[in-house]
Amino acid sequence: MNLSDTIVASATAPGRGAVGIVRLSGPKSLSIAETLSKKSLKPRFSTYGYIFDDDTILDSGLWVFFQAPHSFTGENVIEFQGHGGPVVVQAVLRSMTKLGARIAGPGEFSQRAFLNNKIDLTQAEAINDLINATSLSAVKAANQSLRGVFASAIHELIQDLISLRTQIEAHIDFPDEDINPVSIDLFKNQLTNLDSKLRTSIQSAREGVRLNRTTEIVLVGAPNTGKSSLLNALAKEPLAIVTDIPGTTRDLIRHDLLIDGLEIRVTDTAGLRTTADPIEEEGIKRAINAIETADLVLCLFDERYDEITEKTVADLIGKSPTTNIGIVKTKQDLQTSSTINQTEFPLIEVSTVTEFGLEQFKKWLLQELNLTSNLETTILARDRHIALLEAALGYITQAKNQDIQIETIDLIADDLRLTQNALSEITGAFTSDDLLGSIFSTFCIGK
Ligand SMILES: Nc1nc2c(ncn2[C@@H]2O[C@H](COP(=O)(O)OP(=O)(O)OP(=O)(O)O)[C@@H](O)[C@H]2O)c(=O)[nH]1
Ligand SMILES: [Mg+2]
Structure with a gap:
């Protein structure tokens, strides 16, 4: 994905409405806005003004400047809040593309926010889930995920894993020394702990998935x-x-x-x-x-x-x-x-x-x-999350079933590495372009 260009899209739904918001993100945002408004824009301020197309006025409204990195995408972002008619909005968009902006693809703003580390993948997904929520419970749960509740649970698991991996991998360097029985018990405890935390996460992700779609009874x-x-x-x-x-x-x-x-x-x-x-x-x-x-x-x-x-x-x-x-x-x-x-x-x-x-x-x-569990604390989740949590649990179970000794330590270390990869894929720390493409392509344009 090209982060060096400037993208633009209407952030409000197509059709007629009171207000139409057009959003720019990228390096040229400010210069495009200043050219079109013929004003100098101040970060964190909204400025009333016009949009000029050469010397004719296309629209009037508020210009808002979010200076990088303090913006949704982490880049310079400009919002023009004008009148919500389809023809006006189209004309505003055209005036911006003429100055070098490119019309954004679906979810491209959110994808930039993700790539610039403003949000992780679970939060990006939660944005879309919030927009698509069909019930108040789904709205609340999406907000939980958006605030990073799900991501922190995953980060906590990853931290536990990293700590265990560090202790385990230390033994790989000393293949001639047996592992102290006290350490073995400690490893076992930590594996059991991870196993039960993963099971709890799977349970709550299942509830979250249920909230994310309409439950069907017949x-x-x-x-x-x-x-x-x-x-x-x-x-x-x-x-x-x-x-x-x-x-x-x-x-x-x-x-x-x-x-x-x-x-x-x-x-x-x-x-x-x-x-x-x-x-x-x-x-x-x-x-x-x-x-x-x-x-x-x-x-x-x-x-x-x-x-x-x-x-x-x-x-x-x-x-x-x-x-x-x-x-x-x-x-x-x-x-x-x-x-x-x-x-x-x-x-x-x-x-x-x-x-x-x-x-x-x-x-x-x-x-x-x-x-019936406390819906206030439920996170919104997707099948993708459950699949990865289950994969992680599979590796942990495999590690747990090993007889821990110096000969098996490599295998255990490998299972733990794979567990970590699966968990990292949930938050997007370890991920492929294909996955990102399929997630963000379901977003609306302008988000
Ligand atoms: N006394 C009583 N009659 C009921 C009750 N519920 C339904 N009925 C009657 O039972 C009959 C069948 O009701 P329906 O709701 O059409 O039954 P159904 O299972 O949809 O039937 P099909 O569509 O033919 O499979 C009707 O005459 C209803 O009035 C109830 O709670 N008490
Ligand atoms: Mg019937």
């Missing part, structure tokens, strides 16, 4: 068990047709439910049964597909089922249950005796007629989705 059950009624009750509107005719629902019907600021997509499906009706059959096929991708499959059973076993569940979904399953006992108002749950899956009873259990159902959902 309602399945035999026809007439009350799936559509439950969806409607949760959505508080009659989204799905409800009748007492088995086989009413055919299409997948979705509703994004907001529980405690967390977005959960609930999908109602066709009742599962064998059928000769090709339309219903297609509906059932879609239901089965929805089961495959859901984070939690809620199996609905009505008052006709007084005992639920693993087989009842397996018969319903057509395979032995491996995904996350929850059991919803519906039509509680019609129930005469309590249900015997012979499975290991949690069960909740509801009635959409009396609204029994509906409020509790939402809390239960969060719990079953493992989303």
Whole structure:
């Protein structure tokens, strides 16, 4: 990537708006701005003025100068806050490219911030995640990552690793001397410690990944068990047709439910049964597909089922249950005796007629989705982070399983080096151009 040129882009979304912000970054930013404004700009001050195209005025607004290195990108950055019309913004951009700036690619400002060590990769990712957040919890979690909470957890692990590597690698230079048993115990302790810290990080990254996308739950059950009624009750509107005719629902019907600021997509499906009706059959096929991708499959059973076993569940979904399953006992108002749950899956009873259990159902959902931990402290994470944390854990486990002695010390040192590389790739300290390209290309232009 070329850091010596000056990039420019609109920082506000395309279309009409009250304000349009155009941002310049790079060595020519100040001279371009001073030429166009015919003013001298002071760092950290905003200056009211015009944008001149030769002697005609293109726009008026505020010029703000962030002097390197005290700017988002670490370079000289200029923001022109003018009027938010697409034609004005285009004209402003053109006046700047005429003076030598180049239109920025997606995420190029953030990429420069990363390359100039203003932010690490987890923070750069958090910027994009914040912009794309679909729930308040995701916003809070993205801010945690943006503030560097995730990065510091990784740095702490790397510091522990460096300290252990230094102690271990010291022995490599003295292959004829046995390692003192006290040191061996110390190494073992440190490896165990790293192992458990990594597991904790993986757990919190998993929650973070979940926040970064909409959690999907699917309602399945035999026809007439009350799936559509439950969806409607949760959505508080009659989204799905409800009748007492088995086989009413055919299409997948979705509703994004907001529980405690967390977005959960609930999908109602066709009742599962064998059928000769090709339309219903297609509906059932879609239901089965929805089961495959859901984070939690809620199996609905009505008052006709007084005992639920693993087989009842397996018969319903057509395979032995491996995904996350929850059991919803519906039509509680019609129930005469309590249900015997012979499975290991949690069960909740509801009635959409009396609204029994509906409020509790939402809390239960969060719990079953493992989303009840303190969301205020959760970081936002990506699959990439989990994969690297798991790779790191794999190397640590390998090192831990070694019998620590002078003959194996090389192997252990190597595992620790690989652990460190995996962790460094999370923050971007050790990374490839391809990875950077794929991360920043998903950003919007101007960010
Ligand atoms: N008494 C009682 N009846 C209910 C309850 N929930 C649903 N029903 C009734 O059960 C029947 C079937 O409800 P639906 O919600 O359409 O069931 P479904 O599982 O979506 O059915 P299909 O789409 O055909 O698979 C309707 O007559 C509902 O009024 C409940 O909590 N209590
Ligand atoms: Mg239905």
